[in-house]
Structure formats: structure tokens, C-alpha cells
Amino acid sequence: MESQASMAPTPRALPYYVAFSQLLGLTVVAMTGAWLGLYRGGIAWESALQFNVHPLCMVIGLVFLQGDALLVYRVFRNEAKRATKILHGLLHVFAFIIALVGLVAVFDYHRKKGYPDLYSLHSWCGILVFVLYFAQWLVGFSFFLFPGASFSLRTRYRPLHIFFGAAIFLLSVGTALLGLKEALLFKLGTQYSTFEPEGVLANILGLLLASFAVAVVYILTRSDWKRPPQAEEQALSMDFKTLTEGDSPSSQ
Amino acid sequence: MESQASMAPTPRALPYYVAFSQLLGLTVVAMTGAWLGLYRGGIAWESALQFNVHPLCMVIGLVFLQGDALLVYRVFRNEAKRATKILHGLLHVFAFIIALVGLVAVFDYHRKKGYPDLYSLHSWCGILVFVLYFAQWLVGFSFFLFPGASFSLRTRYRPLHIFFGAAIFLLSVGTALLGLKEALLFKLGTQYSTFEPEGVLANILGLLLASFAVAVVYILTRSDWKRPPQAEEQALSMDFKTLTEGDSPSSQ
Numbered sequence: 001m002e003s004q005a006s007m008a009p010t011p012r013a014l015p016y017y018v019a020f021s022q023l024l025g026l027t028v029v030a031m032t033g034a035w036l037g038l039y040r041g042g043i044a045w046e047s048a049l050q051f052n053v054h055p056l057c058m059v060i061g062l063v064f065l066q067g068d069a070l071l072v073y074r075v076f077r078n079e080a081k082r083a084t085k086i087l088h089g090l091l092h093v094f095a096f097i098i099a100l101v102g103l104v105a106v107f108d109y110h111r112k113k114g115y116p117d118l119y120s121l122h123s124w125c126g127i128l129v130f131v132l133y134f135a136q137w138l139v140g141f142s143f144f145l146f147p148g149a150s151f152s153l154r155t156r157y158r159p160l161h162i163f164f165g166a167a168i169f170l171l172s173v174g175t176a177l178l179g180l181k182e183a184l185l186f187k188l189g190t191q192y193s194t195f196e197p198e199g200v201l202a203n204i205l206g207l208l209l210a211s212f213a214v215a216v217v218y219i220l221t222r223s224d225w226k227r228p229p230q231a232e233e234q235a236l237s238m239d240f241k242t243l244t245e246g247d248s249p250s251s252q
Numbered sequence: 253m254e255s256q257a258s259m260a261p262t263p264r265a266l267p268y269y270v271a272f273s274q275l276l277g278l279t280v281v282a283m284t285g286a287w288l289g290l291y292r293g294g295i296a297w298e299s300a301l302q303f304n305v306h307p308l309c310m311v312i313g314l315v316f317l318q319g320d321a322l323l324v325y326r327v328f329r330n331e332a333k334r335a336t337k338i339l340h341g342l343l344h345v346f347a348f349i350i351a352l353v354g355l356v357a358v359f360d361y362h363r364k365k366g367y368p369d370l371y372s373l374h375s376w377c378g379i380l381v382f383v384l385y386f387a388q389w390l391v392g393f394s395f396f397l398f399p400g401a402s403f404s405l406r407t408r409y410r411p412l413h414i415f416f417g418a419a420i421f422l423l424s425v426g427t428a429l430l431g432l433k434e435a436l437l438f439k440l441g442t443q444y445s446t447f448e449p450e451g452v453l454a455n456i457l458g459l460l461l462a463s464f465a466v467a468v469v470y471i472l473t474r475s476d477w478k479r480p481p482q483a484e485e486q487a488l489s490m491d492f493k494t495l496t497e498g499d500s501p502s503s504q
Contacts, residue, residue: 116445121433121458128459163473167466174426174462181373181430185437193368206373207380210426214419221415221473 007078008228014219018075021215025064028212031205032059039198050109055179057102062129062172063209065095067216070165073227074219081230085144092137103130122178129171136164166217173213177206260480262329266471270327273467277316280464283457284311291450302361307431309354314381314424315461317347319468322417325479326471333482337396344389355382374430381423388416418469425465429458 036043036052043052069091076084103126110117118127143149143157184192184202192199219225288295288304295304321343328336355378362369370379395401395409436444436454444451471477 119445119447119451121429121436121455124455124459125462159475163470167469170422171462174429177373177426177430178433181433182437184373185434193371195371199371203373203376207376210377210423217419218415223411 010077011225014074014225017215017219018071021067021071021212021219024208024212024215025067028205028208029060029064031201031208032056035198035201035205039201045105048109048113050105050112053105054102054109055176055183057098057105058126058172058176058179059209061095061098061102062133063176063212065091065098066133066169066172067212069095070169070216070220074225077227078230084227089137089141089145092133092140096133096137099130099133120178120182122175122182125171125175125178129168129175132164132168132171136161136168140165162220166220170213170217173209176209180206180209260329263477266326266477269467269471270323273319273323273464273471276460276464276467277319280457280460281312281316283453283460284308287450287453287457291453297357300361300365302357302364305357306354306361307428307435309350309357310378310424310428310431311461313347313350313354314385315428315464317343317350318385318421318424319464321347322421322468322472326477329479330482336479341389341393341397344385344392348385348389351382351385372430372434374427374434377423377427377430381420381427384416384420384423388413388420392417414472418472422465422469425461428461432458432461 032055036056040052041049043049043056045053069088072084072088072091076087107117109115118124139157140161143154143161149157180202184199188196188199284307288308292304293301295301295308297305321340324336324340324343328339359369361367370376391409392413395406395413401409432454436451440448440451
């Protein structure tokens with residue numbers, strides 16, 4: 001159990017790491033836009049450019065916003081738990097809606113062009129991530145925001161929710177890398193090996209995507225940066241501990 | 253601080269999860285071999301088949317063995333810490349040597365064929381992973397096995413070593429997925445979209461690679477499965493705590 005009191009000071013280095021992660025995330029979004037604008041003709045819904053809606057929406061939704069949703073509890077350390085939870089849930093809703101637009105864009109584009117769907121590793125991973133993301137949101141909502149779940153159930157589910165949240169985020173980034181690679185090889189083919197500017201830009205974008213993932217998960221997993229429990233939560237958890245002392249799982 | 257005594261019993265579910273991760277890992281290695289044997293003509297050093305040495309070595313070294321090296325402290329819970337450390341270090345050395353053979357194979361193959369090197373996102377990620385892996389091994393060796401580093405320095409470096417170990421492992425798996433995708437698109441091209449058996453097999457291999465990574469990192473990060481400190485370590489850390497009480501970082 002943490003021993004910090006409520007209104008604990010923010011760890012000194014945390015804001016710099018958060019700022020750095022945001023810089024990386026925004027650079028990734030801007031660079032995806034630049035790549036699509038400079039080398040893929042930009043974005044539109046009613047033309048061949050509809051495809052380009054897909055990578056942009058996925059990077060904004062399932063990379064940037066999903067990553068930021070994971071950081072909410074590290075950034076808002078002294079706000080009411082319920083408000084922070086709602087923000088966490090809402091960011092995931094926005095991410096989900098934007099990703100849904102991106103998904104519709106690519107299926108609609110394939111349908112218009114007569115291309116087959118869901119044959120590649122990128123698409124298999126993508127569908128898996130999307131379904132897991134939706135399931136995790138539903139389960140998270142019913143355990144943590146819906147008033148039914150008991151304190152003991154929440155305590156037991158929390159580590160699983162955090163682990164699968166991070167895993168789904170990393171799978172999303174991995175899927176984005178596969179998609180980027182696919183888009184490059186489809187268009188550039190053997191030209192990719194001549195260090196075409198588009199290839200180099202996209203490679204750098206890939207490394208930045210991976211760096212954003214590393215930065216977010218580092219902030220998330222650093223144990224001394226975890227959100228300190230607030231006065232009322234601590235009281236509640238002490239009550240619970242007293243009630244169940246003896247058969248409660250070791251809280252490490 | 254953990255409160256378990258030494259010779260603590262192994263958590264009930266842990267062996268099943270470890271067995272499942274090994275089943276996944278071995279399936280991944282076998283399936284990589286099957287893919288190369290069935291669809292790529294098998295493996296040899298002195299012919300065009302030299303390329304095939306690369307994916308097999310990388311999957312055995314930087315995926316399977318690297319993953320297993322991370323699990324050593326969860327599996328050998330009551331053995332002497334030093335013996336477990338040496339096993340951890342040795343598994344990483346084997347992984348590194350096998351990966352080095354895989355790396356030489358692809359550079360040598362490119363040289364013989366006159367193909368350019370290091371232009372793709374896969375190759376950039378691969379070189380990055382390889383350099384980070386080597387650096388992490390060197391730093392880990394000098395902090396934890398070489399007798400020079402103080403207890404306080406080890407304690408401070410340990411969480412970073414664990415985080416970067418997991419990050420490098422996940423980057424390795426991500427790089428393998430990018431390589432698999434590259435190999436498929438280079439050979440199958442538009443045939444990939446007709447659900448060719450090779451494409452389907454490789455997609456399943458990709459999903460299993462990702463599942464192995466999730467299983468290993470799950471076992472690694474579950475806090476109640478961490479290795480309990482042994483009697484002599486506990487005594488040492490208590491001494492240290494007594495000496496530094498007051499300015500030691502919260503161990504949470």
C-alpha cells in the first residue's frame with residue numbers, strides 16, 4: 001500500500017516525460033499528415049483519396065488518443081478519481097469513433113475498387129485490435145463506471161485492465177507499423193531500396209511511432225509515478241483490508 | 253517490500269502460464285521452419301537459400317530465447333540468485349550469437365546478390381534492436397554480474413533494466429512481424445490477396461508471434477508472480493534500508 005498522503009506533490013521528472021511523449025505523439029500525427037499530403041495526394045472521402053482517411057484516423061485515434069487516454073491517471077494526480085475515470089473513458093470513446101471512421105473508409109474504398117478485404121497480416125491484427133479495444137472498453141465501463149461492481153471485484157480486475165490496456169495499445173502501434181510497411185511496399189516496390197524520400201520519411205515515421213509507444217508505456221509502468229490513492233479511497237481500501245485480512249491476495 | 257519468506261511456494265497458476273508460453277514459443281519456431289521448408293525451399297548457407305537462415309535465426313534467438321531469458325527469474329524462484337543471474341545472462345548470449353549468425357546471413361546474401369542494405373523500416377528497426385540488445389547486455393553485465401557495482405546502484409538501475417529488457421523484446425517481435433510482412437509482399441505481391449496458403453500460414457505465424465510476446469510480458473509483469481527475495485538478500489536489503497532510511501526512494 002502506498003503511504004503518500006492525498007495532494008501528494010507531482011514527481012519532479014514526470015511533467016518533462018509527459019511533455020516529451022506529447023511532442024512525439026503530435027509529431028507522429030503531423031508527419032502522417034505530411035506523408036499523405038506530400039506523397040499520396042492528400043485526403044478526401046469521395047475519390048481514390050478516401051484510402052488516405054484510413055492511416056490518418058488510425059494514427060490519431062488508436063495511437064495518439066489511445067496513448068493519451070492511458071496517461072490520464074499519471075497527469076491528473078489530485079483530481080477526483082471519478083472525474084479522471086470519466087476523462088479516461090471519454091478519450092477512449094473519441095479514439096474509438098475516429099478509428100471507426102478510419103475503418104469504414106478503408107472498407108468503403110476496397111468495395112468501390114473491388115479489392116478483397118482482410119487477407120493481410122495488417123488487417124488481421126487490425127480487426128483483432130479493434131474488437132479487443134471495444135471489449136476492453138465495455139468491460140472497463142461495467143466494472144469501473146457502472147455502479148454495480150463491488151470494491152473487491154474492481155480491485156481484482158484492475159491489474160488485468162491495465163495489462164490489457166497497455167497490450168492493446170502496443171498491438172495498435174504494431175499494426176500501424178505493418179500498415180505503413182504495406183503502404184510503402186505496394187506503392188514503391190523495388191524503388192523503396194533506392195532511398196526514395198517517401199521511404200525515408202515513412203521509416204522515420206515508423207521509428208517515431210515506436211518511440212511514442214515506448215514513452216507512453218514507460219510513464220505508465222514507472223512504479224513511483226503511479227497515482228497516489230486519495231484520502232477517501234485510502235479509507236475505503238483500509239476498511240476493505242480490515243474486513244478481508246487473512247485471505248486477501250498479497251498486494252506486493 | 254515483499255513479506256514472503258524464502259522458499260516461498262510457487263504461485264499456483266504460474267506453471268500453467270509458463271507452459272503455455274513455451275508451447276506458443278515452440279510453435280512459433282516450428283512454424284517458421286515449416287514456412288521456410290514448405291514455401292521457401294529450405295535452408296542452406298551456400299546458395300540463394302542463405303536468406304532463409306535469417307528469419308529462422310532471428311525467431312530462435314531474438315524472439316524465443318530472448319523471451320525465455322526474461323522468464324528465468326519467474327521460473328527459478330528458489331535457486332541461488334547468482335546461478336539464476338548467470339542463466340539469464342547466458343541465455344541472452346546464446347540469443348545474441350544466433351541472432352548474429354542471422355544478421356551475417358542476410359548481409360552476406362545481399363552482398364552476393366548485389367542488393368542494397370538497410371533501406372527498409374524492418375532493417376532500421378532490426379539494427380536498432382540489435383544495438384540496444386548488445387548495449388543492454390553490457391550494462392546489465394557490468395551492473396549485476398561484475399562485482400563492482402554497489403547495492404544502491406543496482407537497486408536504482410534494476411527497474412530500468414527490466415523496462416528496457418521488455419521494450420527491446422517487444423521491439424524484436426515487432427521487427428519480426430515487419431520482416432515477415434516484407435517477405436510475403438516481396439514474393440506473393442498481389443497473390444497475397446487471394447488467400448494463398450503461404451499467406452494464410454504466415455498471417456497465423458504473425459498472430460502467434462504477437463501472442464508469445466503477450467504471454468511472456470504478462471508473466472513478467474504480474475506483480476504477485478515476482479521472485480520473492482531470499483533470506484540473505486532480504487537481510488542485505490534491510491541493512492541497506494536501515495542505513496539510508498529517510499532519503500531512500502519509495503519502493504512501492
